[in-house]
Amino acid sequence: MIDYAKKLCIHDIMSFRFYHEHILLNRAPHFRKDKMWLKSNLKNTNTRVIPVWQNKNLFKENNKKTPSPIILSGTAALNVCNEAREIVFLGLLDNKIYFAADITNHEDPFSMDLPERSVFADLRSLATSINYMEAGYLAYARAIVYWNQNNQFCGQCGSKTKSINGGHERKCISETCSKSIFPRTxxxxxxxxxxxxxxxxxxxxxxxxxxxxxxxxxxxxxxxxxxxxxxxxxxxxxxxxxxxxxxxxxxxxxxxxxxxxxxxxxxxxxxxxxxxxxxxxxxxxxxxxxxxxxxxxxxxxxxxxxxxxxxxxxxxxxxx
Ligand SMILES: [Zn+2]
Structure with a gap:
């Protein structure tokens, strides 16, 4: 991962000084189209999952200090992926494979055996007080999940869309339309x-x-x-x-x-x-x-x- 950062000449990027640009995650877009690779790595011990529920991220409750972000691994990661309505491949970091899981379909997300004393909270209100690297990953997860949530139907013909390319593209299911939709900023x-x-x-x-x-x-x-x-x-x-x-x-x-x-x-x-x-x-x-x-x-x-x-x-x- 350090090599990736060096190749990117990260110190030359003007906006590196800013918060959500401190992401050193390799987005590895070549893996997005590889369905077999994505499916097999959802069960990998190196898999890390960022859950998103109603546009909120998961934090460990801490009575006196700022809550710290929770990124799931092991059985908890697998459980959340099995229950999610959408999974998005985020990228690679330090030999770990990162996914975002949208679990908004669950009225009570804590029915899914999430870590004890955890809470879903709005990143916007906490972003400047938590670890800046983690804030970057959480922001990326939240943004791509939001885009998927808000593009469930084709703007051209009104048919449903389906997620492809690891969650970075949506395609209209109508054969006569087949419009592709890409994330917008x-x-x-x-x-x-x-x-x-x-x-x-x-x-x-x-x-x-x-x-x-x-x-x-x-x-x-x-x-x-x-x-x-x-x-x-x-x-x-x-x-x-x-x-x-x-x-x-x-x-x-x-x-x-x-x-x-x-x-x-x-x-x-x-x-x-x-x-x-x-x-x-x-x-x-x-x-x-x-x-x-x-x-x-x-x-x-x-x-x-x-x-x-x-x-x-x-x-x-x-x-x-
Ligand atoms: Zn369409």
Whole structure:
């Protein structure tokens, strides 16, 4: 596995610094089409299974500390695979073979003899406080299971679809249609906009944020749109600010449920803020000092650590 990481030149990948990119799992796509290999390895002692139930991952309960992720092996892994409604091959890591098992078909997943004192919980709320490698595997399992769950019917003719290629493709069962469906990731842009004088940056408070958190501006890319156009459009729609000098910086997978955040910097050419579209409750220009104070304050919050928004802000702070 170490060789695989070296071959991948993992340290050259810009977004390695980010949370869900710390996956060193070899996705081994050549095994996806090998039904015999997949079937025989479901019973292998080296098999590891990540159960997913109602888009939640399994954790060991811990009264005082953060719950730790549970990845099943041995009899427990085999039992869950036998009871799952869908199994997806994830990849190889340290001579282990990883699968995700969707057990949402069970009203009570604990009827399946899962480890004692375990609980299904939303990864999104725990992702920044658990081991980053494991968070990456759990995020991958959750995302591919979600995609399979949400593509049970053909969008072209309405017939049922079936899982093929180890769970990485679905095919319409209608012989006259036979449409193939592949996993999709929704691109979203997220940008640090600096003031024309470069001594302030633009942050907004979304009404969906918990607490008085301020973050960089973000939004989804629309069909037929260049990423740079999406940056300029979203900033203008949300804050009335016009930008130029738009530059890509880094990306962060955000599989909640199926996005990737594409991080940019941009320079404002105007300064008067108007929150147009109702997404943001408030947007402001923040000086470096105000951001540093916000990090130490209980009233206002910066974006969470390990988020690309925080990284864009921290990178701008470190420039000076
Ligand atoms: Zn069809």
């Amino acid at each position: 929704d691109p979203a842009v997220i940008m640090l906009v600096t003031h024309p004088t470069d001594d302030k940056c633009l942050l907004g408070h979304n009404k969906k944020f918990q607490g008085l958190r301020f973050s960089t501006i973000a939004g989804f890319v629309e069909p037929g749109e260049m990423l740079e156009q999406a940056v300029a459009r979203e900033v203008f729609e949300e804050t009335n600010i016009k930008v130029r000098n738009i530059k890509y910086q880094a990306s962060q997978p955000w599989p909640f449920p199926a996005s990737i955040m594409l991080g940019f910097t941009a320079q404002a050419t105007s300064t008067a803020i108007i929150c147009h579209d109702g997404e943001l409750e408030e947007a402001r220009w923040f000086s470096r000092q105000e951001i540093i104070e916000m990090s130490n304050s209980d009233d206002m919050l910066p974006p969470p650590k390990l988020s690309i928004s925080r990284w864009l802000i921290d990178t701008w702070l470190k420039k000076f």
